[in-house]
């Protein structure tokens with residue numbers, strides 16, 4: 305299965321369950337793998353045939369930057385829904401890190417997989 309990926313996309317937003325977190329913006333980092341048949345754009349050399357990682361990134365920057373969820377679980381789910389619905393992605397894995405949220409940890413967060421992976425090459 306081919307993928308297109310986005311690694312270490314940092315976006316600042318309002319996120320968290322505590323009162324003090326509702327008053328600040330915190331950085332989040334996204335790592336995303338998306339299933340896509342890359343043989344088509346490889347044959348045409350045309351950006352129109354790709355799953356455009358820049359377009360996906362811009363959409364997430366817009367959405368996440370304007371969001372204000374409490375849980376990282378909720379935000380991760382909404383991002384996965386956008387990618388699947390708006391970009392036609394059949395399967396994705398999305399890791400959302402919240403650096404600095406827990407003293408002593410580099411980061412905490414969630415990793416979700418949604419959709420079906422292709423069963424053939």
Ligand SMILES: Nc1nc2c(c(=O)[nH]1)N=C([C@H](O)[C@@H](O)CO)CN2
Nearest residue numbers: 319320321322374375376377405406
């Ligand atoms: N599974 C989760 N645990 C926690 C979350 C979360 O979103 N998902 N959030 C918090 C607080 O907002 C924390 O990040 C503040 O340091 C605690 N646990």
